[in-house]
Amino acid sequence: MTSDDGSGRSRADLMQRSGRSYDMTADIAITGLGLVTPAGIGVDASWQGVLSGRSAGATDPNLAGIPIDISCRIADFDGNALLGRKAARRLDRFVQLGLVAAREAIGDSGLDPETWDGARVGAVMGCGMGGAATWEAQHTVLMEKGPERVSPLLIPMLIPNMIAGHIAIEFNANGPNLVTATACTSGATALGVARDLLRSGACDVVIAGGTESALTPLSIAAFGQMHALSGRVDDPAAASRPFDADRDGFVAAEAAGVLILERAEHAAARGATVRARLLGYGASADAHHITAPDPDGVGVGLAITSALADADITPADVGHINAHGTSTPLNDAAESKVIRRVFGDDAPPVTSTKGVTGHSLGAAGAIEAAFGVLTLQHGRIPPTANLDKQDPEIDLDVVHGAPRDGDVDVVMSNSFGFGGQNGVVVLAGS
Amino acid sequence: MSSAVYDKVKELLVEKFGVSEEEVSREATFSDLDLDSLDLVEFALAAEEELGVRISDEEAEQLDTLDDTVKLLEEKGATVEGGA
Numbered sequence: 001m002t003s004d005d006g007s008g009r010s011r012a013d014l015m016q017r018s019g020r021s022y023d024m025t026a027d028i029a030i031t032g033l034g035l036v037t038p039a040g041i042g043v044d045a046s047w048q049g050v051l052s053g054r055s056a057g058a059t060d061p062n063l064a065g066i067p068i069d070i071s072c073r074i075a076d077f078d079g080n081a082l083l084g085r086k087a088a089r090r091l092d093r094f095v096q097l098g099l100v101a102a103r104e105a106i107g108d109s110g111l112d113p114e115t116w117d118g119a120r121v122g123a124v125m126g127c128g129m130g131g132a133a134t135w136e137a138q139h140t141v142l143m144e145k146g147p148e149r150v151s152p153l154l155i156p157m158l159i160p161n162m163i164a165g166h167i168a169i170e171f172n173a174n175g176p177n178l179v180t181a182t183a184c185t186s187g188a189t190a191l192g193v194a195r196d197l198l199r200s201g202a203c204d205v206v207i208a209g210g211t212e213s214a215l216t217p218l219s220i221a222a223f224g225q226m227h228a229l230s231g232r233v234d235d236p237a238a239a240s241r242p243f244d245a246d247r248d249g250f251v252a253a254e255a256a257g258v259l260i261l262e263r264a265e266h267a268a269a270r271g272a273t274v275r276a277r278l279l280g281y282g283a284s285a286d287a288h289h290i291t292a293p294d295p296d297g298v299g300v301g302l303a304i305t306s307a308l309a310d311a312d313i314t315p316a317d318v319g320h321i322n323a324h325g326t327s328t329p330l331n332d333a334a335e336s337k338v339i340r341r342v343f344g345d346d347a348p349p350v351t352s353t354k355g356v357t358g359h360s361l362g363a364a365g366a367i368e369a370a371f372g373v374l375t376l377q378h379g380r381i382p383p384t385a386n387l388d389k390q391d392p393e394i395d396l397d398v399v400h401g402a403p404r405d406g407d408v409d410v411v412m413s414n415s416f417g418f419g420g421q422n423g424v425v426v427l428a429g430s
Numbered sequence: 431m432s433s434a435v436y437d438k439v440k441e442l443l444v445e446k447f448g449v450s451e452e453e454v455s456r457e458a459t460f461s462d463l464d465l466d467s468l469d470l471v472e473f474a475l476a477a478e479e480e481l482g483v484r485i486s487d488e489e490a491e492q493l494d495t496l497d498d499t500v501k502l503l504e505e506k507g508a509t510v511e512g513g514a
Contacts, residue, residue: 085448086464149479152471 026199028278029267029430032109032260033370034101034209038072038253038357042104046367047374050356051403053383057236057251057358063217068224070236071215072253072358090153091166092131097256097363098163098211099170105258106171110272111205113171122175122203123167124194125258126186126210128362128417131158133216163211175203181362183417184324186210187257188365188425192281194261204266209258210366220252226291228328240359241386242325242352243332243398250326253358257367274430276373279410280311286420293330293416297338300414303422304342307412311426315343318426319408320381322368324416325352326359335414336394351399355385365415369425372411376429379407434510435481436500442476456497467491481508 035042038056039049049056056072063069079088079096088096102123106113113121134157141149156162161179168177176197180189187210194208223229230249232239240251267274284306286299293300308315324335332352339347353371360367375381380403387400413425436456443449449463460470470493474485483506485493493499 080448087448089446089448090469149475151475152468156468 021201022199023201024199027264028195028198029262029264029272029274030259030276030278030373030427031262031267031272031274032105032107032111033275033373034103034105034108034258035256035367035370036074036077036097036101037255037257037360037367038074041074041077043108043370043374047371050353050371050382051380053356053385053402055237055240055356055385056253057239059233059236060215062215063220066217066221066224068220068229068231068233070230070233070239070251071220072240072251073215074254090157092134092157093213093254094127094129094131094211095163095166097213097254098125098209098258099166101209101211101256101258102167102171102207105209105260106207109260111260113173116172116205118172118174120175120204121171121173122194122197122206123164123173123177124180124190124197124206124208125163125167126180126182126188126190126362126366127160127163128181128183128186128212129214129219130160132214132219134158136216136218167207171207173207182421182423183419184359184361184364185415185417185421185423186362186365187367188369188413188415188423189283189421190366191259191261191278191369191425192283192423195278195281198261198263204263206261207258208261208366209256210363211256212361212363213254214361215252215254223252230327238386240327240355241388242323242327242355242384243336243390243394243396244387245389245391247327247329247332247391249328250354251358253360255357255360255363255367257363257370259366259370259373276376276430277428278425279313279428280307280426282306282308282310282424284422286422288420291418293334294420295334297334297341299420299422300335300338300416301342303424304338304412304414307424307426313410313426316346318343318348318410318412320348320375320411321350322372322375322411322413323350323352324414325354325384327352327354331416332391333393335416336396340395347396349381349397349399349404351381351384353382355387356382365413365423365425368415369413369427372413372425372427375408375411376427380405381408435503435508436496438480438510439496439500439503442473442480446476447473454496456500457495459495460493477503481510483508
């Protein structure tokens with residue numbers, strides 16, 4: 001029987017090619033990475049940046065006039081140079097960052113979009129905010145010049161799902177295509193959804209990750225009004241200080257991270273280099289408050305234990321945790337309590353790379369999973385920047401000062417979002 | 431044949447739309463320049479702002495070559511400040 005989708009593929013053809021049936025225990029290989037972060041443009045530069053332990057926090061000229069005018073902006077990212085002016089002018093910066101990261105990740109994987117079976121390639125990207133800069137600029141046009149001057153490109157530039165759409169267009173990826181919006185968990189959620197698309201047999205390859213660029217006057221003013229941001233405007237490089245006794249909020253960042261996930265058998269069949277494996281994923285909701293973490297950490301604990309169960313490992317198997325560690329007083333205290341509760345006295349070394357990168361919201365879960373992959377590959381745990389005096393309430397081995405070297409077999413990466421959405425990713429060496 | 435309007439159109443396409451200068455000619459169509467219907471609406475908005483004449487959506491849909499576009503703009507009385 002031929003399907004009537006115009007592709008000429010039969011249903012059997014679509015579902016059963018090379019044994020692509022449901023396999024909820026299928027191994028998932030990570031075969032490509034792409035990073036565009038405040039620590040550096042490209043995987044190598046970003047990795048060296050987080051290993052340096054130097055925070056990217058700086059005064060942000062785009063935020064002049066806003067009380068908290070600091071951020072972790074990728075100052076040397078030039079979308080016109082990297083994507084061409086003609087293309088870049090039609091793309092909000094969150095899409096520009098995501099596309100550049102996707103290009104690097106696909107190149108790294110050795111997959112060839114010219115020849116791959118696009119029907120078997122999906123794209124799942126996390127994004128919390130969408131095209132905030134485009135919204136704000138066009139709102140000004142509306143107010144100052146009237147509705148007839150509003151750009152027809154406004155909607156296609158701002159809708160958050162457009163990053164997945166552009167990845168499909170550029171890379172000939174005709175499979176399932178979507179964006180996850182779970183605030184600061186979005187990038188981790190994308191990896192979980194991508195994993196499920198591979199295990200369900202819907203895809204052989206998923207381009208997965210997260211992107212965010214919302215360092216705009218309106219959104220930063222609003223985060224400031226929530227008292228979520230660090231007010232250390234006179235010393236921006238010291239503002240993001242996860243787990244430090246003097247932390248006072250997060251520093252907003254822009255970033256994109258993309259991981260190429262493949263069924264392990266698919267990766268093996270093409271002789272791909274496997275960087276790491278996605279061993280498990282757990283998700284939960286706090287069901288507690290719109291923005292404050294549950295002080296008892298029930299939801300976070302559920303996400304962590306679900307991820308461990310999904311990975312079929314015990315807490316003792318985890319060699320390192322890349323924490324959510326935003327540098328807000330509430331998050332870091334609540335997260336550390338849950339880690340102690342689940343892992344006990346033998347909790348593994350913890351780091352928060354947000355000390356260096358700031359908090360990139362919907363990209364954070366993806367870039368931190370990528371840092372987890374690099375920790376597994378290189379046997380190096382990056383230090384937590386600005387940890388001068390560890391909060392005595394935080395009874396954890398927080399890596400600081402310099403990278404800690406030594407083999408790590410399993411890394412856990414935590415992400416928690418406004419809305420109470422939690423996502424935990426477990427990664428293992430190849 | 432005044433070319434002030436053509437020069438302005440060319441400048442707009444290069445500066446605002448990222449079209450490379452070599453691609454622009456009187457015979458070139460918007461499609462030759464990889465500009466789609468959304469770009470055309472943006473072009474009409476920019477022309478209104480820069481040249482002081484309004485191109486309706488119906489007229490924008492009919493635009494083909496840059497030569498046609500320049501002629502339409504000139505018929506509508508487009509003026510370029512400091513131009514010929």
